[in-house]
Amino acid sequence: MIHLQRITTEYVNTEDRIRLSGEAEKNASIVLWLTQRLLSQVISHLLGLIEKQSLNLPNTDSSNPAPASSLMQEFAQQLAQAELAPELPVQTTAAAQSWLVLEVDITLSPEGTLVLVFKRETGSAATQEGAGKATLTVEAKQLRQWLGIVHSQWQKAEWPLTLWPVWMEEQAPSSRANPLH
Secondary structure: OEEEEEEEEEEEOOOOEEEEEEEEHHHOEEEEEEOHHHHHHHHHHHHHHHHHHHOOOOOOOOOOHHHHHHHHHHHHHHHHHHOOOOOOOOOOOOOOEEEEOOEEEEEEOOOOOEEEEEEOOOHHHHHOOOOOEEEEEEOHHHHHHHHHHHHHHHHHHOOOOOOOOHHHHOOOHHHOOOOOO
16 A cells, blocks of 8 residues: 655646646655546545534524534635645656546544545455555645645636535635645
């Protein structure tokens, strides 16, 4: 199993897919390709987790919880995006593994750490220990930052934005200008 330390997320027009260029242990690199269909499912699930976690936040207006929740989500998203420091993109080599991701497992720990397991095989072949798997572990703020990057690349791809909640659309324009890593 490959444990990703850092990723660069980029839409590739000729593939009409999102490419995750990942840096693993010992400077190894890997390229993971995500289709719009699979990424839509993953993003929907991740957004649901974020929104579910925010239900525990206090809301002074019990008669109308949605606007306050949306406003709090927007604020939390903008804060996470503002704290995202620019980094150099992950560099991959011609020798790097490259595969199409067919399945993503998402696990949330009680502490709020999220583990994404990208698999290139489904079913019984995917259950073999570590075969064709890459993991990425992120904290809540990193998840929001990555979702912001994916959102900007989604817009670049000109894919339908119906998946994305309003609070993601309200990001500061400067956060959309350039993808970050």
